[in-house]
Amino acid sequence: MASYVNLVKLSVGTDDIAGLAAWQATKRAQTDDGLPRHVTRMWPKRGSEILNGGSIFWVIKGVILCRQPILRLDEYLSGDGITRCAIVCKPGLIRVEATPKRPFQGWRYLAAADAPADLPEGRQTEEPLPPELSKALADIGVR
Template sequence: MDKYVNLIKLSVGTENVEDLADWHRTKRAQTTDGLPRHVTRMWPKREAEILNGGSIYWVIKGLIQCRQRILRLDEVIGQDGIRRCAIVLEPELHRTQSAIKRPFQGWRYLPPGDAPPDLPKGRKTEEVLPPELNRALAEIGVL
């Protein structure tokens, strides 16, 4: 049995993996030590499992397209006094095989067995398929 669990989250407002990488380079999306983070309202109950090797899988335009390793969870208190969770991430984005994912709110747990595999290292430099073709191939299980 796996001793870790992943998270899955919609990357709202991004068009592609490069947009997500650009956002993570902004000061607003970084911790004080310069690591990318995503601030969320809910604190994961399965924190120990997430921190035992979990990643966050990003859904962009209806497809899981990449993941980032989760390094830690930091407490953030907003200007409204509400406690939030900053999911602190490894800077490197790992592209994954595309997998269709319907919209959902917040984040969800993603068991390792349900997570799409990373693309081979050489695939990072290949030309990206048009989104429509990528989605069609994912729908029939080719990607």
């Protein structure tokens, strides 16, 4: 049984996996050491479980399409003087089986047993389907 927990997060304003990768390549989305991060208002209460092997699963247009292993949780002092949590991830996006996910705010915990499986190694480099098509196929049970 896995002893870690994942996070699931909407990638707001992203049209596809390439768009998420492009955003993460910007200086604004990186730590001082060049790693991709996502800054959030709330600090995960289950941080030790997340750091024991968890990933952040990204929802793009209503479908979980990829994940990134979480490396650390950093304090981040935002421009408004409020300390927030920066979820620092391993560079690169790992494609997973397309899994529909209803809209929600913030992030949610995702048990390891409930997480979508990674696509097989040979499929990681395939041209991804548009998120809308991935969602339609997942809705009918085709992954």
